Amino acid sequence: MKTDLYFEDVVIDEVMTSPARTITPDDIAAFCALTEDFHPLHTDAEYAKSRGFSGLIAHGLYGLALMEGLKTSMKLYENTSIASLGWDAVRFRQPVLAGDTVRVSFNVIDKRLSSKPGRGVLTEAVRLLNQCDEVVIDARHAALVLSRHA
Structure with missing residues (x-):
């Protein structure tokens, strides 16, 4: 597995995939507690079913945060990342359910050197996939990473 990629090491359109993680009811409850969002869709399976979900x-923001965490677990930019510059075009395509096993698939679709020396900006197309290979969340992410050239 590649680790500590510098700007120059990144290959446009190379697809990278994270290890999988199964979402548990405890994960969802912990996110509820962390964010103070205790909507019954996230706390009451019967309520969620009454709204057309299977459980x-x-x-959605847990899924987005998990996308970043799963990417980070790959250690691609462990010592070369400077900052996340933001997420764009986030779409929640399908619900992420307790019991789903998800992974991140992403590729860099653009890269450019920063106006500051020793840095580059990567634009990633990022997808969260469930166990059926369905895209449940997709987004664009911009990241600032080290460049070998000052």
């Missing part, structure tokens, strides 16, 4: 659903 307890995770917060």
Whole structure:
């Protein structure tokens, strides 16, 4: 597995995939407690079913945060990351359910050197996939990483 990628090491359109993680009701409850979002869609499986879901659903923002965490677990930019510059075009395509096993698939679609020496900006197309290979969340992410050239 590649680790500590510098700007120059990144290959446009190379697809990278994270290890998988199964979402548990405890994960969803912990996110509820952390964010103070105790909407019944996230706390009451019967309520969620009454709204057309097959069970307890995770917060969309939990899924987005997990996307970043799963990418980080790959250690691609462990010592070369400077900052996240933001997320754009976030779409919640399907619910993330308790019991789903998800992973991140992403590729860099653009890169450019920063106006500051020794840095580069990467634009990533990021997808959260469930166990059926369905895209449940997709987004664009911009990241600032070290460049070998000052």
